[in-house]
Amino acid sequence: MKKYSTKTWLLTASDLEEILIQTGPNRFIDLLIERLTRGLENFDSSSLEIPIRTGFNYQAAPEGLVEFMPVHEKGKEVVLKVVGYHPHNPDLFDLPTILSNITTYDTKTGHLKTIMDGVLPTALRTAAASAVASRAMAKPGSEKLGLIGCGAQAVVQLHALSRLFPLKSIWIYDIDPKAMDNFQDRIEGLELDVNLIRSDIETIVDTVDILCTATSIGVNEGPLFEHYNCQPHLHINAVGSDFPGKLELPRNLLLESTVVPDFREQAKIEGECQQLQDTEIGPDLKQLISQPITWKTIQKGMSVFDSTGWAYEDQIVANLMEELGRALGVGQGIHLENVSSDVKNPYHFISKPVQV
Amino acid sequence: MKKYSTKTWLLTASDLEEILIQTGPNRFIDLLIERLTRGLENFDSSSLEIPIRTGFNYQAAPEGLVEFMPVHEKGKEVVLKVVGYHPHNPDLFDLPTILSNITTYDTKTGHLKTIMDGVLPTALRTAAASAVASRAMAKPGSEKLGLIGCGAQAVVQLHALSRLFPLKSIWIYDIDPKAMDNFQDRIEGLELDVNLIRSDIETIVDTVDILCTATSIGVNEGPLFEHYNCQPHLHINAVGSDFPGKLELPRNLLLESTVVPDFREQAKIEGECQQLQDTEIGPDLKQLISQPITWKTIQKGMSVFDSTGWAYEDQIVANLMEELGRALGVGQGIHLENVSSDVKNPYHFISKPVQV
Numbered sequence: 001m002k003k004y005s006t007k008t009w010l011l012t013a014s015d016l017e018e019i020l021i022q023t024g025p026n027r028f029i030d031l032l033i034e035r036l037t038r039g040l041e042n043f044d045s046s047s048l049e050i051p052i053r054t055g056f057n058y059q060a061a062p063e064g065l066v067e068f069m070p071v072h073e074k075g076k077e078v079v080l081k082v083v084g085y086h087p088h089n090p091d092l093f094d095l096p097t098i099l100s101n102i103t104t105y106d107t108k109t110g111h112l113k114t115i116m117d118g119v120l121p122t123a124l125r126t127a128a129a130s131a132v133a134s135r136a137m138a139k140p141g142s143e144k145l146g147l148i149g150c151g152a153q154a155v156v157q158l159h160a161l162s163r164l165f166p167l168k169s170i171w172i173y174d175i176d177p178k179a180m181d182n183f184q185d186r187i188e189g190l191e192l193d194v195n196l197i198r199s200d201i202e203t204i205v206d207t208v209d210i211l212c213t214a215t216s217i218g219v220n221e222g223p224l225f226e227h228y229n230c231q232p233h234l235h236i237n238a239v240g241s242d243f244p245g246k247l248e249l250p251r252n253l254l255l256e257s258t259v260v261p262d263f264r265e266q267a268k269i270e271g272e273c274q275q276l277q278d279t280e281i282g283p284d285l286k287q288l289i290s291q292p293i294t295w296k297t298i299q300k301g302m303s304v305f306d307s308t309g310w311a312y313e314d315q316i317v318a319n320l321m322e323e324l325g326r327a328l329g330v331g332q333g334i335h336l337e338n339v340s341s342d343v344k345n346p347y348h349f350i351s352k353p354v355q356v
Numbered sequence: 357m358k359k360y361s362t363k364t365w366l367l368t369a370s371d372l373e374e375i376l377i378q379t380g381p382n383r384f385i386d387l388l389i390e391r392l393t394r395g396l397e398n399f400d401s402s403s404l405e406i407p408i409r410t411g412f413n414y415q416a417a418p419e420g421l422v423e424f425m426p427v428h429e430k431g432k433e434v435v436l437k438v439v440g441y442h443p444h445n446p447d448l449f450d451l452p453t454i455l456s457n458i459t460t461y462d463t464k465t466g467h468l469k470t471i472m473d474g475v476l477p478t479a480l481r482t483a484a485a486s487a488v489a490s491r492a493m494a495k496p497g498s499e500k501l502g503l504i505g506c507g508a509q510a511v512v513q514l515h516a517l518s519r520l521f522p523l524k525s526i527w528i529y530d531i532d533p534k535a536m537d538n539f540q541d542r543i544e545g546l547e548l549d550v551n552l553i554r555s556d557i558e559t560i561v562d563t564v565d566i567l568c569t570a571t572s573i574g575v576n577e578g579p580l581f582e583h584y585n586c587q588p589h590l591h592i593n594a595v596g597s598d599f600p601g602k603l604e605l606p607r608n609l610l611l612e613s614t615v616v617p618d619f620r621e622q623a624k625i626e627g628e629c630q631q632l633q634d635t636e637i638g639p640d641l642k643q644l645i646s647q648p649i650t651w652k653t654i655q656k657g658m659s660v661f662d663s664t665g666w667a668y669e670d671q672i673v674a675n676l677m678e679e680l681g682r683a684l685g686v687g688q689g690i691h692l693e694n695v696s697s698d699v700k701n702p703y704h705f706i707s708k709p710v711q712v
Contacts (some may be wrong), residue, residue: 004450004451005451010690012691012692013523013693013694021705025557025703025706037710038513049412051410055403055426058463060429060430062464064466064498066463070412070424072422074414074416075414078411078412081459082459083466084461084467086464086466089466090699093465094359094360095360095362095465096695096699097699098466099695100466100693101459101468101676101692103438105440107385107412107414107422108418108437108449109442109449110420110422110440110442110454110455110456111442111451112455115457117692118693120694120702121693150700152700155701155702155703156702156703159703166462175470182700186698186700187703189703189706190703190706222698257711266366272705284470325712332488334366334368335370336369336471336473336476337369337455337473337474338473339369339451339452341544343451343452343453344507344535344542345508345542346475346476346479346480347381347515347545349377349641350376350381350546
């Protein structure tokens, strides 16, 4: 019998940072955009099971949720992201709004193959998804990007989009002036040649070619704006709407736009698609990416990528992180699962060895 | 702002073994039986959310499943066990049938508090649950224990029951003669003063006071026996039935017995309760334990504990492991989650520090 490896590959927060530093952030995000694009082009719904995320949400102070986002690639693996969303984390605990981890399992045995931080991968895959969607839907050569909400997501959205578009001016707004004050510092490491312009929401919406909304607007407090006189080709990556009742965009704008959800069934519950009938929703992301012939038409009009977060994106980023980590020797193998030399004895460590 | 600890307490396989060795297996299982009993007595359904486990199961070679078992104690924590069940693991890969891990989350923030092996805790909590159920339902002073299926579960079932009953003779059967051959060796460390008697299923059923069935019988291949002429007070811990169509006991025996499920809704789908109508099922375990006045009557007749595995048991064993681990200094704190000093910058490690 060939001995099965029972080590779990552990990638901590600093391991993932090390992978990005050694790979180079630009090369990493380019790789991720490429993998996600290929994954969407080749999406095989007969081999992938992706249920809607489920979990627990609570209003009890402080409000939040812990949810489970699994994906099953038949004959290969299960990937699970556990994600916590607690909007008061930055203010109350100096913690990110989103905390999470990702685990992957070999479906031959149920063995836990890897465990890694999910915070950085979530940020990166969300940004990569916006880039992939924008390449299909936004005006090629777009130079003006708007960021409403200048938190963690805005940094990586800007980074990913800068790899596909010749961005020149970045129009920013945040309800917290401090987030605008230090945005320049936070993107310093990206070494982008762009102008940052502080503005108000209405001006941004009416000016830019591409807009990313990534706010913590409260349930039933949206949309972020009502009236608009935007570019005829405006493309919006709507990232913040990911909870029932949490909406960033006005319904009228959605009706004028091609609306592409990342995961249709989930977006109808948690995303901007909450505001739409089935017939008012466009193709989903995997349909869009597998039909490049439709892109040119969509690029001429208004479009919205309704990004609620999809476990398939987590699988792709987790696999890339693990692959790079193993190649670079970053991370460590640990014996997490109790797998004794005598599988029929949970007390092998207090008993004498069994003759087999 | 008080700084929130963002370390995750990691308990590997050998850490959990160390906790058991330092605590002493007897003291550990006594503590666990005690905690579980108190937890069931004080079970507060208004503060605990425990959904039926869900996940992926597959027939593709080799067959198996990966499932998610969460519990939410409101205002405190979420505990998640991910469990793989792959019955061909021992034969194909020299791995245990069950592989799993347990993670716990602070619901204030979503922070991952602990990650630990789930293999050993699953074995221990399943055994402790049988002990708790048997104390309520089996004849006090029972001396004869039957074990049908002599795998990993049988070892810990025997151990837990030996702490509550003056066991003298242990009647064993396994479809694999080797599992009977080396059973004595596997329980050596428990230092029990018992006689092991190899027997056949029918003799065991008709002889013993308490019976534990923990087999890997296939779907639609049960029950393990049809006819019986057992003790009028026979109590059975039915551990093996935990999958649709997987059954160990004949329906007639269930109808003659008080049948107590660990988790009613799940047992009706996966346990012996699949064979019963609602009205044919007795109180569930938490009802039974909180009503000791009913025990004496139940002890006089036949009874079955339909043990399918319950996330609440996982929470209790995980909390006990973590508590002992921290007290003994076993385990280590790791920075798994990417939590930077600048929560609004996922790229803090490539940017210059932000002035706050």
